Every structure is written in C-alpha cells, then in structure tokens.
Amino acid sequence: MSASVAPGIHSTASDLELLREFEPVVRFTHGESFFPMDVEPYVAASSLWVYHPDDRDEQLVAEGSLTMEELVAPRDAAFGSLFYLRFIGPLGLVASARALDEARTLSKKQDNRFRAGVGRLARGGLLPRLMDGLFSLSLFLRGKVPGATAAAAVLKYADLHRQEERYVYHGRVVRQAGWTVCQYWFFYAYNNWRSGFHGVNDHESDWEMISVYLYEDGDRLVPEWAAYASHDFHGADLRRRWDDREDLALIGNHPVVNAGAGSHASYFKPGEYQAEVPIPIPERLASLVDTAGRFWSRTLGQGGEGPTSRRIPFIDFARADGLVIGPGQEKEWEPNVISEETPWASRYRGMWGLYAQDPIAGENAPGGPMYERDGTPRSSWFDPLRFAELDRVPPPPRELETLEAQVADLEARDTELAGQIGAETDELQRLGAGLGGLTGGTHLAAQYERQQERVTEQSQVVSGLLRERAENRALRESVGRRIERARQGRADGPRDHIRNAMEPVSVGQIRFRRTTEFWAAISISGLLVALAAFLLFAPGDVWAALVVLLIAAVVADSVLRSTYARTVNRIAVILALVSAVVIVVEFWKAVAVAVLVGLALFLVYQRLRELRA
Amino acid sequence: MSGEPPARTRPIAATLVVVMALVWGAVLAANGVIALGDARNGDASTWPAVSDLLFACLAVLVAVGAFRVARWGWVLFMTWAVWALTVNLLRVFVFGDPQYLPLVVATLTVFMLTPLDVQVAFGVRNAPNVRLGSSRNPLDRV
Numbered sequence: 001m002s003a004s005v006a007p008g009i010h011s012t013a014s015d016l017e018l019l020r021e022f023e024p025v026v027r028f029t030h031g032e033s034f035f036p037m038d039v040e041p042y043v044a045a046s047s048l049w050v051y052h053p054d055d056r057d058e059q060l061v062a063e064g065s066l067t068m069e070e071l072v073a074p075r076d077a078a079f080g081s082l083f084y085l086r087f088i089g090p091l092g093l094v095a096s097a098r099a100l101d102e103a104r105t106l107s108k109k110q111d112n113r114f115r116a117g118v119g120r121l122a123r124g125g126l127l128p129r130l131m132d133g134l135f136s137l138s139l140f141l142r143g144k145v146p147g148a149t150a151a152a153a154v155l156k157y158a159d160l161h162r163q164e165e166r167y168v169y170h171g172r173v174v175r176q177a178g179w180t181v182c183q184y185w186f187f188y189a190y191n192n193w194r195s196g197f198h199g200v201n202d203h204e205s206d207w208e209m210i211s212v213y214l215y216e217d218g219d220r221l222v223p224e225w226a227a228y229a230s231h232d233f234h235g236a237d238l239r240r241r242w243d244d245r246e247d248l249a250l251i252g253n254h255p256v257v258n259a260g261a262g263s264h265a266s267y268f269k270p271g272e273y274q275a276e277v278p279i280p281i282p283e284r285l286a287s288l289v290d291t292a293g294r295f296w297s298r299t300l301g302q303g304g305e306g307p308t309s310r311r312i313p314f315i316d317f318a319r320a321d322g323l324v325i326g327p328g329q330e331k332e333w334e335p336n337v338i339s340e341e342t343p344w345a346s347r348y349r350g351m352w353g354l355y356a357q358d359p360i361a362g363e364n365a366p367g368g369p370m371y372e373r374d375g376t377p378r379s380s381w382f383d384p385l386r387f388a389e390l391d392r393v394p395p396p397p398r399e400l401e402t403l404e405a406q407v408a409d410l411e412a413r414d415t416e417l418a419g420q421i422g423a424e425t426d427e428l429q430r431l432g433a434g435l436g437g438l439t440g441g442t443h444l445a446a447q448y449e450r451q452q453e454r455v456t457e458q459s460q461v462v463s464g465l466l467r468e469r470a471e472n473r474a475l476r477e478s479v480g481r482r483i484e485r486a487r488q489g490r491a492d493g494p495r496d497h498i499r500n501a502m503e504p505v506s507v508g509q510i511r512f513r514r515t516t517e518f519w520a521a522i523s524i525s526g527l528l529v530a531l532a533a534f535l536l537f538a539p540g541d542v543w544a545a546l547v548v549l550l551i552a553a554v555v556a557d558s559v560l561r562s563t564y565a566r567t568v569n570r571i572a573v574i575l576a577l578v579s580a581v582v583i584v585v586e587f588w589k590a591v592a593v594a595v596l597v598g599l600a601l602f603l604v605y606q607r608l609r610e611l612r613a
Numbered sequence: 614m615s616g617e618p619p620a621r622t623r624p625i626a627a628t629l630v631v632v633m634a635l636v637w638g639a640v641l642a643a644n645g646v647i648a649l650g651d652a653r654n655g656d657a658s659t660w661p662a663v664s665d666l667l668f669a670c671l672a673v674l675v676a677v678g679a680f681r682v683a684r685w686g687w688v689l690f691m692t693w694a695v696w697a698l699t700v701n702l703l704r705v706f707v708f709g710d711p712q713y714l715p716l717v718v719a720t721l722t723v724f725m726l727t728p729l730d731v732q733v734a735f736g737v738r739n740a741p742n743v744r745l746g747s748s749r750n751p752l753d754r755v
Contacts, residue, residue, distance in 0.1 A: 301728035544707040551699060565684075565737050568691040569727055575698035576723035579716050582705055586713065 008214070008222035019171035019335050022182050022212040022223060025254050025326030027270065029261035029319040031114025033107075033154045033196065034206070036186040036325070038168040038336060039344060039352075041160050042205070043071055046085040051355050053080035063089065072347035082374075083350025084365060087189060087204045088152045096148030103151035106158060114261065116198055116317070149354075150195035150202050157189045167325045170338045170345075170369065174384055178395040180214040180221055181384045185338070185369045186264065190353075193262035193316070200275070200314050201362035204353025207369060208264045210257055211384055213239075215395030224396060226255040227388035228266035229380070231316065232275055236389040236497045240268055244494035247501070254327055260316040270320035271504020300573060318504070340370070349375035389497075399491060403483045410476040417469045424465060428458045516560040527553055623682050624734050626725035630679040630690070633722060638672030641665045679726075687726060687735040694723050 009021045028035070048061040048071065061070050063086075075083070091099065107113050170185040188206035193199030213225040226248055227239040240248040247268040249256035258270040267273060296302050325331045340346050351373055353365025367373045370381045385391040394402045435455055438448040485491045495501075527549060534545040551571060558567030584591050645665030652659040671693055678686010701716040725731070732738040 301730070541707070544703050547699065547703065551695065555695075565688050565691070568688065568695055569732070569737070572691045572694045572698065572723045573727050575695065575702060576720045576727075578702060579698055579720040580724075582702070583713065583717055583720065586711075 008217070008220040011216055011219050011221050013221070015171075015173040016335060016337055018173050018180070018214075018221070019182050019184070019337065020327075022214075022253055022255070023169065023171070023327060023333055023335065024184060024210055024257045025251050025324060025329055026186070026257045026259050026266075027320035027324050028259050028322040029114070029197075029317050030322040031107075031112055031196070032259070032261050032322050033112070033192065034157055034188045034190050034264075035161075035323065036167055036169055037157075037160070037189060038166060038334075039170070039187050040068060041164065042087065042187070042189055042352075043068060043085065043344070045156065045160060046087045046353075047089070048350075049084050049086055049355070050075075050077055051082040051084065051357075053078055057355075068344055072343045074347075082355050083348075084355040085205070085350065085352055086354050088149050088156065088354070091148050091152060095152075099148050099152040099155060103154045106155065112322075114197060114317075116315070149204075150190065150192040153190040153192070153204065160189075166334050167331050168334045168336050170336045172338050172369075176383075176385050177391070178215065178398055179385060179390065180216070182212040182214070183209060183381075183384060184211070185209050187352075188264050191262060191264060193260070195262075197262040197317055198314070199262055199316065203356065203363050204365045205351075206264050207352070207366050208259075208266055209369070209380060210255070210266050211388065212255065213385075213388070213390060215397065217397055223253065225388065225390065227390075228257060228268060230267055230502050231260070231263060231265040233500065233502055235499075237500050237502070239388040239390065239497070241494040246495065251326070251328070256326075258318040258320045260318045263316050265316055265318070267316075267318045267502060267504070269502075269504055270318055273316040273318060273502065274505045275314045275316050296573075302569075302573065315505075338369070344368070345370050400483065400486050403479055403486065407476060407479055407483065410472050410479070414469060414472055414476070417465055417472070421462065421465045421469065424458065424462045428455070428462050431455045431458050519557065519560050523553055523557060622734065623680070624731050626728075626731050627679045627682055627734070630722055630725055631676045633718060634672045634676035634679060634690075637718060638669045638676065641669035641672060645669055682735055684736045687732070687737055690722065690726060694719050698723070 009018060013021070026036070043066055045063065046066055047059055047063040048066050050058050050060055052058060060075070060083075066085075077083070168187075170187060172183045172185065174181045174183065186208045188208070189204075191201065191203045191206040194202045209229045211225075211227045212223055213227070214221040214223050216222075223242045225239045225241055230238060242248065242250075249268070258267045259265070260267065260273070265273075323330060325333060327333070338345050345368060348368060349371045351365040351367055355365065356363040358364050364373060367375070367378065370378055372378050380387040383391065431451065431454055435448070435451045438444045438451055482491050530549055531542070531546060534542045534549075538545065554567060554571060555564070558564045642665070645662050648662035648665055649659065652662050671689070675686060675690045675693065677683075678689055680686075697715055697719040701712055701719065705711040705716070726735075729738060
C-alpha cells in the first residue's frame with residue numbers, strides 16, 4: 001500500500017542492522033556541552049548513594065570503585081529509600097569558584113559560548129517576570145543543583161570525552177502488535193538547561209529517546225512513523241509520518257532530530273521553542289487564581305485568560321547550529337544494543353544522578369530507560385506503541401482487513417437490530433393500546449400509572465435501538481469511505497493525527513527591541529529600589545507610591561511591548577472593581593434602593609409590554 | 614460586492630458613554646470657567662481652571678471617539694479612566710479626601726466599555742470564536 005514511501009530493509013535483518021539503518025542524525029545547538037555517551041564511563045566516574053526515609057544520605061560505593069557489576073548488585077532497603085548516583089560530589093567554595101572559572105576558560109578555548117540573543121525576558125510582561133524572579137530566587141534558596149555543579153560536570157564530561165571520544169546511543173528493537181519499533185535512547189551526563197541556557201532546571205544525567213516504527217510489507221520492514229520525546233507534548237503529537245515532509249526531515253533513511261540546548265529535548269524542526277512552565281504554587285492558591293480567572297473571563301466578559309495567568313515563559317533553544325552526529329556527519333554513532341536482558345537497564349532501579357530532594361522534582365535526576373525515578377516501570381519502555389498513541393493504529397497492510405471486518409460486524413448488527421426493532425415496536429404498540437383501554441375508569445388509576453411507566457420504558461428501549469441503528473449506519477458509511485480511500489492508497493493525510501503541532505516561535509515574536517529587553521531586565525529591580533527609597537525617605541506615602549509605581553511600570557511595560565490597549569483595559573477593570581466595592585460599602589443603602597427601584601421599573605415595563613401585546 | 618468595509622454598529626454602551634462624557638465635559642468646562650473668573654479676580658490660582666478646561670476638552674474628545682466607535686476613543690477613555698480611578702482611590706484610601714461622584718462615573722463607564730463585545734465593536738479585540746451552547750430545541754443536540 002505504501003511501499004513506495006521508503007525502501008525499508010529486509011525483514012530478516014538483525015536488531016543491530018535495523019538500528020543502524022534508521023539511526024537518527026542529531027543536530028545540537030552551538031554552546032552545547034554534553035553529548036550522548038555510553039553509561040559505563042559515567043558510572044565508573046560516579047559514586048552510588050542511598051537516601052534513607054529518615055532524611056539521611058549514605059554513600060554505598062565511592063567514586064572510582066563503582067563498576068557495572070557493583071551498580072546492579074542486589075541491595076535491600078526500607079520502603080521510601082531511593083538509590084542514586086552522584087556524578088559530581090559536594091563542592092566547597094574554593095572548588096566551586098575554580099570550577100566556574102575553568103568551565104568559562106574551556107568554553108572560550110573551544111569557542112563554544114552560547115548567546116541567547118534578546119527576547120525571553122520581554123515576552124512575559126511584568127507579572128510573569130516577577131514570578132520568574134521569585135522562581136529563580138526559590139531555586140537559589142533551595143540550592144538543589146548549584147551552577148558550580150554544572151560547571152564541574154562540564155569539566156568532568158570534557159575530561160571523559162578527551163580520554164575517549166565516543167558518541168553512543170543505546171538502541172533497542174521491540175516487536176508489538178504487528179509493529180517493529182526501533183528505540184534510540186540517548187544518555188547525557190548532565191542537563192544544564194537552567195545554568196547554561198536560561199531554562200527551568202538542571203539535573204545530573206539525562207535520558208532522551210526517539211523511536212522509529214516499522215511495519216512488515218512482504219519480506220521488507222518499512223518505516224511508517226518517527227516519534228520524538230519532545231518536552232511538553234504527548235501522545236499522537238509526538239509522531240510524524242515518514243512521508244510528512246513538512247516536519248520530518250530525512251537524510252536517506254535517517255530522521256533528523258534537533259536537540260534542545262541543555263534540555264536535550266528532541267524536536268522535528270530547528271528553532272526556538274517557547275516552553276511555558278506553570279508557576280509552582282500551593283493547590284488552594286492555584287484554585288483561587290483559577291476562580292479569579294473564570295470571574296475575569298466569564299463574569300466580567302473579558303474573554304481570554306486574564307491577568308492571573310500562572311505560567312512563566314522559557315525558551316528551549318534547538319537552533320541546530322552546533323555539532324551534528326549521525327551517519328555521514330561530522331561525528332558518527334557508536335550503537336550499543338540493549339534489551340531487558342541488559343543488567344544495568346533492568347536491574348538498576350535507582351536514579352542516574354543526584355537526588356536533589358527537590359519537591360518540584362525538576363532538579364532530581366531521572367530514572368533509567370526501563371524505570372521511573374521511583375523504580376516503577378517506564379511506560380515508554382514496556383508499551384512503546386502507547387507512548388505515541390499507536391496502540392490503536394493497525395500497521396498499514398492490516399488496516400484494510402481491520403476495516404472490512406468492522407463493516408462486516410456492523411452489517412451483522414444492523415440485521416440483528418432490524419429484527420429487534422420490529423419485535424420491540426410491536427410490544428410498545430401493544431402496551432400503548434392497553435394504556436388507551438385503561439382510560440375512563442376511575443378505579444384503574446393505579447394500573448394506569450404502572451402501565452404508563454411500562455410504556456415509557458418500552459419507548460426508551462425502541463428509541464435506543466433506533467438510535468443505535470442510525471449511529472451504526474452513519475459509522476458504516478464513514479468506514480466505507482475510509483475503505484475506499486485505503487484502497488486508493490492512503491486513508492489519512494500525513495498530518496491528520498496531529499492535535500498540537502510543535503512549532504518554533506517565529507523570529508518576529510522572539511526578537512523585541514533592545515530597549516524593551518533592557519527595560520524587562522531592570523524593571524523589577526528598579527521597582528524594588530524605588531520602593532526602598534520611598535520607605536526610607538517618605539514612609540508615610542509608601543502605599544500610594546507603591547500603587548502609582550506599579551501602575552506606571554505596567555503601563556510603561558505595555559507601551560514597550562505594544563500591548564498598551566490590553567494592559568490599560570486590565571488595569572481599568574481592576575481599579576473599577578475596587579471602586580465598585582468602595583462605592584457599595586460606602587453607599588450600600590443608596591445602592592440597595594437603586595437596585596430595588598430599577599428592578600421594580602423593569603418588571604413594570606415587562607408587564608406593561610405584555611398587556612400591550 | 615462593494616469594497617466598502619461593513620459599518621460598525623454603535624453599542625448602547627458607547628451611546629451612554631457619549632452622553633456621560635458630554636455631561637461631564639460640560640460640568641468640567643463650567644467649573645473651569647468659574648475658576649478662571651476667580652483666578653482673574655486674584656482669588657485663586659489659574660492651575661485648577663486650566664486643568665478643568667483641559668479635562669473638559671478630553672471629555673469632548675472621548676465623546677467624539679465613542680460616537681464614532683473609534684479605537685483611539687476607547688484607548689483614550691481607558692487611559693483617562695485609569696488616571697481618574699487611581700487618583701480617586703488614593704483619595705479614599707490614602708489622603709482621606711474622597712470624591713465619590715467622579716469615582717462612580719469612571720467605574721460605571723469602565724464597566725460599560727470593557728465587555729468583550731464592546732471591545733470588539735471598537736476594534737480593540739478580535740471577535741471570539743463561536744461557541745455552541747446547549748439548545749432547548751428537542752430537535753437539536755447541541
């Protein structure tokens with residue numbers, strides 16, 4: 001049916017041959033410090049720890065002594081314990097300063113410095129920027145994975161890389177429900193999205209994955225889908241069909257992946273992706289904010305989200321202007337075939353890096369390919385079809401027979417329904433006639449009522465059957481059309497399954513004027529300094545100053561971001577709400593009288609109109 | 614098909630705002646003229662008179678903008694409303710010198726001019742997508 005889309009590979013190919021045939025080309029962003037590596041040197045350079053439920057961390061195997069055998073050795077621990085690796089040990093002040101300095105020198109030497117350009121801060125307005133500041137402050141105070149740790153990780157990874165320069169993926173082939181899935185797992189020593197690329201989080205170790213889904217067509221395995229683990233997306237939105245030239249770039253049979261800088265998220269298109277991270281606030285406060293949002297959009301009729309949006313915009317840079325790894329590229333892959341028989345994958349259930357005890361979890365290291373952080377099985381491993389919502393999609397050669405079987409079932413049911421409808425309608429008419437026979441006799445009131453109930457129930461039965469028949473016929477017609485399309489080639493377009501396509505933000509949206517960006521960078525601090533000055537020099541007017549400063553800052557911000565009309569509307573509504581409360585409190589008697597008189601006049605008007613009509 | 618864009622219909626709220634702005638402008642102009650007379654007699658400073666007259670002009674401009682259902686009129690009014698509400702709320706909460714009449718006028722006009730449909734009429738916002746609510750007609754399911 002779709003054999004012309006791609007040549008595929010002979011179905012007798014080994015797992016390694018399959019993996020090599022469709023291995024991806026991964027393009028990184030200039031400034032990236034970590035690349036896919038083998039797990040073994042990472043483990044050898046790490047220590048193994050356990051976190052006990054009594055809030056105690058215990059080192060089990062020191063750095064330098066940890067082998068792959070040691071890693072998977074059976075270990076008992078109490079419920080609530082967590083095993084984890086530690087790539088970077090605790091750093092003192094001097095070691096931190098040295099790490100930061102050496103990482104900077106290394107970056108200069110390698111000419112690998114990342115430049116964000118302008119844009120992120122100016123995107124979110126004053127409130128999101130304030131929240132962004134608080135979020136950064138909370139990370140600073142939580143101090144889970146400090147910036148110096150990232151610098152030390154850069155140096156340590158560079159050292160491992162110098163000893164042995166290898167670019168490794170961990171490949172796995174799994175066969176499920178007529179599909180053959182090639183999974184490519186990428187292991188990175190560190191995720192430095194926050195410290196390196198103004199993102200949300202840092203954590204030791206990082207696992208990312210892409211899959212290629214093949215179906216059997218005669219003696220060939222033909223690629224049909226590629227699914228990338230793109231952050232913030234899920235289900236069918238993660239996959240692209242092999243013939244989708246709009247999104248899926250191919251070099252030969254190799255899908256092109258654009259990796260996010262530091263986050264290592266996989267994207268189909270190169271560019272800068274706006275990730276909106278929800279502000280972590282307590283549940284009660286969140287529900288209060290949501291209620292305020294509903295009041296704004298529905299009660300006040302303002303539409304949209306209102307001024308209570310609780311998301312901070314961040315950028316995931318997937319510019320694809322750095323190192324390229326893949327067949328025929330600057331650097332080539334070294335595959336490492338894994339399966340459930342691979343001990344480190346199946347028998348180590350701990351985290352692959354520091355357990356930072358971060359309640360938001362963004363700074364804790366991930367689990368391995370088979371397991372989540374808590375050691376429970378990872379669904380993308382044991383159910384790779386469901387990961388991309390392919391569990392409900394038959395492989396193309398099976399689709400026609402599946403649809404034809406469905407039509408046959410529907411037709412059989414239609415015949416069955418025709419008989420049932422006839423019989424049940426006869427019964428309904430019999431009951432209806434009986435009901436008619438009960439009218440007129442006052443002593444038959446109770447029987448009439450019972451009969452009436454039976455008639456109603458029977459009527460619902462007949463109506464239900466008729467509805468089912470109508471729905472089945474509509475479904476049969478629709479399936480029939482799909483069969484026709486499938487017979488002609490493809491039943492669906494390559495992008496029909498996509499609900500939310502991941503699109504990079506356009507350059508026009510990203511780049512604000514430098515003055516705007518400068519204002520965005522200094523506005524919050526400027527506000528705080530001005531407030532401090534009022535506290536110091538005019539403490540009596542501090543509240544008035546706070547209100548005026550805040551409004552002035554918001555208005556100035558909106559002028560620079562070309563959102564003046566929207567902003568001034570929001571401020572006016574908020575102030576009008578406060579004024580309304582003041583007026584009601586101050587003149588509650590007059591307000592009550594006005595409401596009552598207004599209501600009375602309205603009712604009189606309505607009644608008089610009725611009389612005239 | 615003519616190339617003319619469809620004429621904007623003026624919402625009732627806009628007409629009410631026109632009336633209110635004209636009345637308010639007249640009051641301010643009268644105040645301004647009286648204050649100017651006082652200033653000429655040397656009884657007071659000229660600033661309150663100038664300020665009243667300027668705000669009277671602004672009120673007339675708002676009325677013209679609202680009458681023509683012009684975007685600039687809406688933006689101008691909202692700018693004035695933010696100013697008026699801020700000043701009058703500060704008078705209530707901070708300076709202990711409340712003036713309720715301007716507060717009531719500004720509040721009412723803001724609530725008249727900010728619903729989504731009015732903003733759409735003024736060209737400030739785009740029309741929202743149509744949402745099908747549930748129907749009371751037994752023939753319809755949605």
